[in-house]
Amino acid sequence: MRTDAPSVPAKGVAQAIPKPAPRRRSPALRRAFPYILLAPALAYLLVITLYPGLFAIYQSLFVVKFLTWEWTGFGNYSAILQDREFWAALGNTALIGAISLTLQTVIALAIAYFAYRDPFIRGWRIVYLMPMLFMPSAVAFIWKLAFNDGRVISDLLGRLGLIEGNIDWLGSIPLARLTLIVADVWQWTPFLFIIFVAALQGQDQEIEEAARLDGASWPSIFWNISLPMMRPVIVVAITLRGIDITTMFTNVFVMTQGTPGGATETMSYFIYRQGFRMFNFGYASAASVLMLILTVIIAQTVVKRAFHSGKK
């Protein structure tokens, strides 16, 4: 009774629903399928990134005066490496970038440390994020107004009794650089903050509690445990931000135009000036290629070293 009971309805079911012929994809289609899926993204990359990139490399080998292209091989490169303006721009980028990035990282870590335990932080996150949500050119114009044209900052400092009269922000090299740093820090600290808070909130709470019971104070927990655990996240965030800063252009273009005397001219602005002010397209392309190589090498080394020593 027990053994044959289930077999009868099973037969009936099998007869009631005719078994469909198994579907087969043609082998050609099956082989092509991954490429078909990749095609749209690849097409986009080709048009937006790869073609201009290759074109720039090609162009960098010529002296280009509008429609006349004159082969020069590595002539542009050797000229650039002897160009004092190029080295100055490189130095400016490194200096402004390093100070700005350090300040951003420290401020973002500090705010994250104080903020991440706050249960209301979720509600307030959007406030911290606001500067990041504005259009970069708009931010640059606001800071230009605040520092130079509108003299808002000078006025505020004057009212606080810290200075007398107006500061000519573009009149001194350190102050001009400072304006770029302030603008960048203001706009992009939130980016790092939000990443650091997420990293802190993702850490195992038990570990923090264990440290607490082991007798550690909050600052010491942060320094000895949370921060080392955040290391990979910090490295990636700093790398992303670093690449961004290396290509800093908008603020320079709007606020300082490289003045005074080229002291705030960054690499991007140098390339722009060579290409679109002086129309040395080949020269500008060569500078771009050099900068790309430099950025890739630095980013690669930083990330690799950080992750390698983290794993040990």
Next chain:
Amino acid sequence: MASIHLQNIEKKYGAFVGVQNMSLEIADEEFLVLLGPSGCGKTTTMRMIAGLELPTGGKIVIGGEEMTEIDARDRDVAMVFQGYALYPNMSIYENIRFPLRMRGIPKAEHDARIRQAADMVELGSFLDRKPGALSGGQRQRAALARAVVRQPQVFLMDEPLSNLDAKLRQSMRVQIKHMQRQLKVTTVYVTHDQIEAMTLADRIVIMNKGAIQQVGTPDQIYSDPANTFVAGFIGSPPMNLIEGVAQNGRFVAPGVTAACPGYVQGRVTLGVRPEDCHVGGDNVQGMVYGVEPTGDTTYLTVLAGTKKIEVKAAREYRSDIDVPISITFDPAHLYFFGEDGQRIRGAA
């Protein structure tokens, strides 16, 4: 080395009561196990002793000092967590050293104490590894060493073995018990595993829904349960609880009859452990529902009316299902519980 007194402690989360009006005395050097199902408040109780949560009412006294409002880091209490909670960025050596560093113990003592603690848990050869390179059992032993190294007043262990496999759990259990006896540190151990509770504890506290159900030695808890919750929670398989009616010294339920003391009257629950049921006799008339040989014993399930009764039968017992069977109870080991679930005891 300290006793712990919990006086009417209470923890509320809004309207939800995590722990209600709990009082408990834990003696110096005692190994106390908090046992109960998940959500019963045992971990919350432990976290309040640790200082990781503040009670909403009551007092906590450790070693004669009131600690209710004292910060966790100043309580001199060490805790072993379920998830080990080792610091992933530090080697095992640095992990064990961390509490010594944080508590300002002279550097000269560090190495000797770390090695002593590591040897105690047989981890001496793994000191330069990171936690990620250790197995679960090794990590748990590292966590134990970190707790031991600073010789705290109290050990707290929050389900420390539940992430380990059964075989490892058994050997770690013995190790923990041995260590506790050796160090003579007052220990509070939280678990939902009754085997751990029975094997480790000097005394067991059984909790349910935020309240203590019974406090006693493992033997007392097993052989003298205070209510149906304790009776049904302890034992594997747990005690059979059969609802029926008692009248004039007879307990009657569908398929079940038994003699009962005269003071047991009305709707009651009969409790009888599977090992106190024997095949044959006349207490239960039912059908064999299932037979489960485990090697060293055979579990037999008997269907009496609609009630399934577990019987621990002889090792070689075998039977087909749906065969009539009769069971007898050991009359010396019958427990009766009233409608409120509390044990009915005669006037002593």
